[in-house]
Amino acid sequence: MRVKRYVVDTMPDAMQKIRDELGVDAVILSTKEMKIGGFMGMFRKKKIEVVAASEGSDVGASRKGVSRPSSGPVRPMTKSFASDVYMKSSESMPASGVSVSQRPKLPAEVDNPVLSRAFDVLHEASASSARRAENEITQVRTSEPRLTEEQRPPSASTGLYTPNSPREEHLLEEIREMKTWLEQLAKQQKDSRELPEPLSAFQELLLRKEFSPQLVEAWVDKVYDKWLDSKESMSEVELLEEIQSCVSGSLEGRIDGGIGENTRIVYIAGPTGVGKTTTIAKLAADQIFRARKKVGFITADTYRISAVEQLRTYASILNVPIEVVQSPGDVQRAVQRLEQCDIILMDTAGRNYLNEIHVAELHSLLNTTENSETYLVLSLTSKTQDMERITEHFSRYGLKKVIFTKLDETESVGPMFNLLQDYPVSMSYITNGQNVPDDLLVADSKFMIDLVMGAGRA
Structure with missing residues (x-):
């Protein structure tokens, strides 16, 4: 041997x-x-x-007469x-x-x-x-000695x-x-496969925008298969159309139209520093000037004095009544005092929602009913891992709607799409600036496709 x-x-x-x-x-x-x-x-x-x-x-003898195949191009x-x-x-x-x-x-x-x-x-x-x-x-x-059935230690039946x-x-x-x-x-x-130029550029663009490798591979593979099915005859325009169709298909059922017509109470939740209070002011202005509704404010963010004062300032500018609460009982009384309002927007405390205990505490404060909606506010400047963990915690309590803020402060829109693909949530709004009420966008498929392709900065 x-x-x-x-x-x-x-x-x-x-x-x-x-x-x-x-x-x-x-x-x-x-x-x-x-x-x-x-x-x-x-x-x-x-x-x-x-x-x-x-x-x-x-070994040499056994290999005599066996010619080595010539190396050709790798397909x-x-x-x-x-x-x-x-x-x-x-x-x-x-x-x-x-x-x-x-x-x-x-x-x-x-x-x-x-x-x-x-x-x-x-x-x-x-x-x-x-x-x-x-x-x-x-x-x-x-x-080895064999064990009897009585001597054999118990083990989980995994089938492996x-x-x-x-x-x-x-x-x-x-x-x-x-x-x-x-x-x-x-x-x-x-x-090492050779992608057509538009598809190769698309792949590089997605990776630069911090789309997950799994999502990039899924999209590229789908378009690449279509290109192969066409016997590599698709034009650049047709390839781009196929790319847009692929992105659009991935967004089906993931874009929400915003606050419903019959919604009575809207709860706004999210970690510290994502822009919840400013987002509430933008939503209030949208409901007042576009939907022609009478709006009321409730704030439970008593951990920061500045948060209450900031919302009071917006309430004064918009001529909106405001109530401050600290317990679930206070919330019920505040809702009764605002019964003349068509819709109530409630600002919750900004906490460290990486800790699920804080999510559970917040959930106990909210009185979710058929005519109420809860929105999770996330900043696109946050770490992807933190966004995913917070979303996972909130999704366990039935939260399904997300507002993404600070689009104007980042070029990395990939985490937004990663989140929509990995968790059972939908996107309702995007904010792209500090101006109230202008910098609030209702999410739609065309705008999202433009974001992916690098054209949508609104």
Whole structure:
């Protein structure tokens, strides 16, 4: 048996060397990551150490007469390849143990000889390791004492294979790593595909605007498939139309028309500093001048004296009555005192709503009814992770409408779309300045598409 150790940058490099030097029947014995070089422990390069073995003593003889395929241009790989590889590879490890499945077929449209050879070697190495794992697991189980049903410890019925020893775990881990390498190989080919120029520019634009990689991939893949279906004959105008159609489709059911005609009470919630009080003033002006309604204010934001005074100032300018409350009972009495108003806008306390306890406290203050609406106000200048966590907390209490503020202070509109895709909420308004009542926009699909394409700054 010949045993050789390889130190390489990537697993496909190792596979190629193993195939060239040890032949197609070689078996990978172990793999591990390592770092080499550097200066005084710094700037070390990450490498992969692979130990492989072959039963034969002369690999060169077995390879005589086998011509190497010439390298040709790499054609774009379709998006189905990664999933095909994963599904075929997954079949090699059923719940009852480890077995060897048939070699998954490479898609016909992928004619890269290097990829084909790497795919062959990966499958053969995986199959050899699987056979070896199956034999060793059988030996381990035969040698270990069997437990009776009464002695067997209870375990959750997950339907997944559970290793019975560290030895089995190590063998299965190697197989999982091979699957990961297959997926990475497929992804590298997918990333190297040549997108049409408008679609490539669109992809770069989305990433600059901080759209999530998952959403970008979904949109680009959808348009790319349409381009392939047209036999790559779509014009630039047709591609742009397809892009806009894709964005529009993702917004279906995610845009709300604003405050309803029969709404009596509107609760405004959100963390500190997102512009809740100014937003309430804009909503009040919109209801007074556009909807011709009589408006009343309630504020529960007594944590900051300036918040109460700010709303009092707006109430004075708009000639609107205002009530200050501190408890759920106060809210009911304030609503009764404002019964002559057509609609009541309530400003809630700005709290740290990353803490779900504060969300629960706020929910107990609100008396949500059929003719009431609750809006969550979020600033587009906030961190995406914070926005998502706050939205998750509020969505547990049935909140479904969002107002995004400070559009004028950022170019990154991606988090807004990420939120709409990941949580069961809809967008009602966008604010893009400090001017009351001008800088309040009712969200609509056309404006949102313009934002994505870089044309909508209102």
